[in-house]
Amino acid sequence: MYSAAAIFAFALLRSVRGQQIGTYTAEDHPVLTVQQCSAGGSCTTQSKSVVLDSNWRWLHSTTGYTNCYTGNQWDATLCPDVDTCTANCALDGADYSGTYGISTSGNALTLNFVTHGANTNVGSRVYLLDDENTYHLFNMKNQEFTFDVDVSNLPCGLNGALYFVQMDGDGGKARFPTNAAGAAYGTGYCDTQCPQDLKFIDGQANMLNWTGTSANSGTGFYGTCCNEMDVWEANSLSAAFTPHVCSGITGQTRCSGTACGEGDERYDGVCDKDGCDFNSWRMGDETFYGPSMTVDTTSKFSVVTQFLTSDNTTTGDLVEIRRIYVQNGQVIQNSATDFPGIAAYNSITDDFCNAQKTLFGDTNSFETRGGLAEMGDAFEAGMVLVMSIWDDYAVNMLWLDSDYPTDGDPCQPGISRGPCATTSGVPATVEAESGISVVYSNIKFGPIGSTFA
Ligand SMILES: *[C@@H]1O[C@H](CO)[C@@H](O)[C@H](O)[C@H]1NC(C)=O
């Protein structure tokens, strides 16, 4: 994730399906099956579910229908101060398909980009649950994670993302007793952008100094930081996988001021916002990923990611992140970097990150915050699986699929990241298009070599 700007319209649905006090819509987590594999390749199917992030939900008075938050503003009566606001406001259940365009069928999760219900919803972010109140915690060290993805309906400017972040397994309920909702309502998000657009952080309303940034969102005084492993950020034109790490914090941590690393202080915060990305196009192979290319994005394919450790155990240091694709029964090795003066890397190692940053002239905030070993420590603590679809109000997703920065010379290594025009990806434009969606399916995880043939 390059930008924190996952912006959305909040639905104000007023159905009265729920029976519990303060609950107008029942929270029924869509069921999703995943497979746990063992060495040798036998896999068992597990029935899990997904939960929508709390930020998308209707936030209203605990005693009635009055909104605590409308458009990009907090209600002054319900929210005169943080403690009163936190006590007064309730998160409601979600109508997953009707309001948010989120549906599951067997092992497949579909996220529609724009949904016109009673209100218009843009984008979504869901987490994999183990049970109704607990996120599934993954340690991918010396393990492999595989999923199928259909990006054929994701144009320039869109990002269908599957990634891990070091959230609390219970959504922060135990650490922050004023958070009564927890993982069941998708609370506790954090990532390396230390996003400040969260309405609740550490069980408290983030209403101080709240400033509207679009019609439907804003940013507060605090941000929420943690380690992040972007397994997949992609549309049909470009794709990247990117570890990002933070230093000096353990797990989800609230930030303010310089620690959040906003604007000019990008490299002064606790987290590495750039990460160490492997994007085939950016690394010099412009014929590998895209419509009718080696990995053909006009149809579904499997994405395999292997997390190798120094001693081939789940406790050794993370030393390499490898990528393999499978499409139409064919195993496709990742593209290799293709620039003079740099070895032909096809995976992420600390050596690759250092060589890439040097070649591109980028600030190496990944290694200075601990590099792959730190990413591995986050996995050992347990990371939550996130699946999302979003557009980018900050820089139109140009960092993923176009020339970025836009005033850079696209002939210089590292500037060109994909074939999209520098004028593409404008939220107002992509949000007016219809039929944009992503499908994630067939999630499998287990020892190296166990999840694909
Ligand atoms: C909010 O903004 C004001 C003035 O802009 C500042 O004095 C204050 O310290 C900020 N922070 C909080 C937590 O209110």
Ligand SMILES: *[C@@H]1O[C@H](CO)[C@@H](O)[C@H](O)[C@H]1NC(C)=O
């Ligand atoms: C780890 O496994 C790889 C491949 O299976 C092997 O080449 C390597 O020597 C092993 N490393 C250790 C420290 O056992």
